[in-house]
Amino acid sequence: xxxxxxxxxxxxxxxxxxxxxxxxxxxxxxxxxxxxxxxxxxxxxxxxxxxxxxxxxxxxxxxxxxxxxxxxxxxxxxxxxxxxxxxxxxxxxxxxxxxxxxxxxxxxxxxxxxxxxxxxxxxxxxxxxxxxxxxxxxxxxxxxxxxxxxxxxxxxxxxxxxxxxxxxxxxxxxxxxxxxxxxxxxxxxxxxxxxxxxxxxxxxxxxxxxxxxxxxxxxxxxxxxxxxxxxxxxxxxxxxxxxxxxxxxxxxxxxxxxxxxxxxxxxxxxxxxxxx
Numbered sequence: 001x002x003x004x005x006x007x008x009x010x011x012x013x014x015x016x017x018x019x020x021x022x023x024x025x026x027x028x029x030x031x032x033x034x035x036x037x038x039x040x041x042x043x044x045x046x047x048x049x050x051x052x053x054x055x056x057x058x059x060x061x062x063x064x065x066x067x068x069x070x071x072x073x074x075x076x077x078x079x080x081x082x083x084x085x086x087x088x089x090x091x092x093x094x095x096x097x098x099x100x101x102x103x104x105x106x107x108x109x110x111x112x113x114x115x116x117x118x119x120x121x122x123x124x125x126x127x128x129x130x131x132x133x134x135x136x137x138x139x140x141x142x143x144x145x146x147x148x149x150x151x152x153x154x155x156x157x158x159x160x161x162x163x164x165x166x167x168x169x170x171x172x173x174x175x176x177x178x179x180x181x182x183x184x185x186x187x188x189x190x191x192x193x194x195x196x197x198x199x200x201x202x203x204x205x206x207x208x209x210x211x212x213x214x215x216x217x218x219x220x221x222x223x224x225x226x227x228x229x230x231x232x233x234x235x236x237x238x239x240x241x242x243x244x245x246x247x248x249x250x251x252x253x254x255x256x257x258x259x260x261x262x263x264x265x266x267x268x269x270x271x272x273x274x275x276x
Contacts (some may be wrong), residue, residue, distance in 0.1 A: 005103035009110040011132040014094040019087040021236040026115040027083040058092035091198040125241040130224035137246040149247035150217040164232040170198045179219040
């Protein structure tokens with residue numbers, strides 16, 4: 001069996017919340033990421049060095065950058081763990097990239113480690129990162145529909161109960177993206193996301209009160225997105241963060257030619273005769 005290897009794996013995108021919302025804490029186990037890239041027919045990790053780059057983006061600019069190497073020798077990783085805390089004036093993101101000096105990774109997409117949004121007194125929510133690219137479900141959907149889509153089946157707003165809902169959209173690419181959010185009642189919000197930036201969209205314009213609403217997200221290019229539940233009067237009083245789902249447009253039927261159809265009918269008739 002011949003294995004195909006890559007110089008890099010897809011960067012992970014972690015949203016960073018405003019300082020008033022809490023501190024975003026990222027902790028990664030590099031062993032979980034790298035071992036996941038070892039093909040089943042290879043028993044050992046090959047000794048090498050992996051380059052790691054951690055960049056913090058806010059309003060289109062890099063606010064900080066950290067670079068270091070992971071030394072892999074005799075099945076051991078040094079360092080194995082990465083932990084860092086982040087705060088920004090507004091919404092931004094962290095991009096974690098791993099790459100090698102030679103083809104080393106057996107696939108581009110990688111394992112995702114959770115982050116935490118931590119308040120002054122307790123953990124507010126877990127945060128699941130998204131891949132910058134090479135997400136198979138998105139690729140298959142775009143082949144089927146020709147468009148990029150994310151979805152959330154149950155956005156909810158209740159002003160009397162102090163419950164509101166927004167969407168956090170991140171564009172990790174250089175150029176701007178025009179994003180659309182369309183609810184199942186036909187209402188629409190259009191928002192421009194500048195390059196390497198994050199925007200927050202208040203969904204009150206398209207999600208009616210006390211009515212769980214499905215919202216489909218699309219755009220001129222792919223982007224990453226999260227469902228943000230928060231206080232009705234303050235978007236930074238966050239109660240929960242969840243990633244937007246990948247829209248699945250895979251056909252639920254299989255096309256058959258004439259001969260395959262005849263073969264299927266013959267088998268069906270034979271099964272019916274065997275019942276008696």
